Amino acid sequence: MPTPNKTRTATPGACRSVSSHHDLARLRAAITAFFFLDGFVFAGWVARIPAVKDQTGASEGALGLALLGVSAGGAATMMAAGRLCRRFGSHPTTVAAAALLAGSVALPPLTHSALALGLVLLVFGTGFGALNVAMNSAAVDLIAALRRPVMPGFHAAFSLGGMAGAGLGGLIAGHLSPTRHLSLLAVFGLLLTAVAGRTLISLPVPAPRGGTGPTPGSGQAADLASPPGVRRPGRARWLVAVFGLIALCTAYGEGAMADWAALHLRQDLGVSAGLAAAGYAVFALMMAVGRLSGTALLERLGQTRALVAGGATAAAGMLLGALAPTIWLALLGFAVTGLGLANLFPVAIARAGALTGPGGVAAASTLGYGGMLLGPPTIGFLADWYSLPVALTTVAALAAVAAVVAYGTRNAARTAGS
Template sequence: MPNVNKIRTALSGRPRGDASPLSSARLRTALTVFFALDGFLFAGWVVRIPAIKHRTGATASTLGLALLGVSAGAVITMMLTGRLCRRYGSHAVTVVCCVLLSLSIALPAQTGSALTLGLVLLLFGVAYGGLNVAMNSAAVDLVAALRRPVMPSFHAAFSFGGMAGAGLGGLVAGSLSPATHLFALTGLGLLVTTVAGPVLLRGRPAAATVEQRAADASEQPQKMNVHARRIVILFGVIALCTAYGEGALAEWGALHLSQDLGATPGLAAAGYSLFALTMAVGRLSGTALLERFGQTRTLVAGGTTAAAGMLLGALAPAVWPALLGFAVAGLGLANIFPVAVGRAGALAGPSGVAAASTLGYGGMLLGPPVIGFLADAFSLPVALTTVTLLATAAAVLGYAARNATNT
């Protein structure tokens, strides 16, 4: 099977005959661009939430209901995206969802009520959820073909994209209206997709990975027995606990800084940018941490650090200590999600990755509306302390799962 061998050789980065070692590098670069663009667009939306809240006249609870549109759209799509990827390929689904995300991001600034905001955020959630599952599916295929643990680099790209998007949002918050800003993000998203999309569409890792998956299935036919399924769910819950914190900070962090602590729009936007920066730095160092301390210690230390940081970020009486707390929380949360999803994949293959990722992203998307309801019932600082509780739970569950790993 010379064609399959050529594809496999190209993906593994080893030259053979006329096969170029750059093909795998280009494919990896294109996929990294999509991860970064996803984070950039999402952050560009979240830093304008305070302005859009004011425009629509929404209360904390009605804003939480509107944000539930993102959650509902994403969760529904996540359950279907796996089938779409199997039928049309994860690369094609990634490109289509990125186009849809770029188009839908301009819509929230055009709404005048919480109801219409929720409806357009439903579409935004469909695109966001589909893109994240498709990208991670493509990344799993590429990691398997390369036989190198490069998954953390993709998640670091998402964090760097989020940092850049939040930073840019902070710079333009005082001079550009939300409508102008988000419309510009639409143009940028479509432009980047036009450039990187063809590279991804030309890449065909499936020919190599389908054979590899079939071989893995024949070697481990009972991978998803009842015991393995329970462990996969356990790691999925760990991912959910930490992604809850990421979603909460993304969509409520800027509002907390501006509303409760009196930060300027630019400084409020910098809160999420700082959180994304420390998360990205933590993910870049994730491989070294795992090699030195192992997965269980990394999970426990990360959860404990995030819990302490978020407690400071939520209850600090001034802006600068709160920003420090956000930074510490980002450092703690950085590697928990990739480790949890990676362990689920090691136990149950791609189906384990899909299950844990869906639970994890569900936490990211369900966290913001929960925070909204709690903020209306108590206060936003009190509501944000739930991030501390769930980060602590992740640390406890990570320790409980120590016997489920090989470390």
């Protein structure tokens, strides 16, 4: 490992490499805090979707189009966020995006029409998309320094944040208005951003183990972490697209659970608002469990087998969750779905970042969140034409597609160091 505080050429946002165990631990904690914040804020909004739907008087189809604002804002911002990471560094970009996400979560309950809701969700989605690219890029650089597949741990923090946000939302749904709840959530998010952001900005991009240190956001750490067999640009771009497709199938499922799980339980199974919020909480909990054990799983099975097993498990779980006649079977299905999807997205994004740096993270994330772009209106329209349970079975179909794609590209993935 390089000597602590080794100096290197000055670049925007950094003047030394992070190489001491203490600095790496502080950096890991700060990045973990932003992943938690992302999940907590997003789930807090998700828990209040039914109330905001009633407030705006939107139909399921109109609500699906309004929810499209989150995904549209995110997808439109991600490639720009990759360029911002290369220009200013992933650390400052992470802090700025987190502040935008936290501040804008207070806006949806102030709207009274589906159109207005969609517009403010564009702003919310912009912060969400930029934060996901920036913090994942920061995580990829840290992984290069640690030389361990720890990306699932960061995404576990996102899932734990989602579980906490959904659980808290369910508890206070009958006691606080959406306006007061999401305003308090915004204050908390901005405070956490200030605390974690101070640490993140004070520590530059870590040097990859055995390297001389990358420039911020350049992706050098990711390039050093990638195996020689994938250095050819054309092949690297092809593999990034493959991992992006897997991310798309996964994000479709995550977005569907976030946007429609509570409504499905409340509308189709007739449960209370508080119990309906438990649907996403159970899903997020099992995603967290899967991701907390994700590093050990990847080290034991390798990427390909982990991806195939996860996609197959999620497909089976979502069929049960969507079609179960009782709340308890539906919750079991959601739990199995969360366990199956847990490591698909982290592996896809980490691998894309290892291949081409922030550009790979941005490209795979854009493809991935294309799933969230397609998910809300697709499920909304299918629910109008058929039923919400039938619409939710598309999550199972795409999880199966992810497993098939991972298996079909196993030789290329193995060459890439799977």
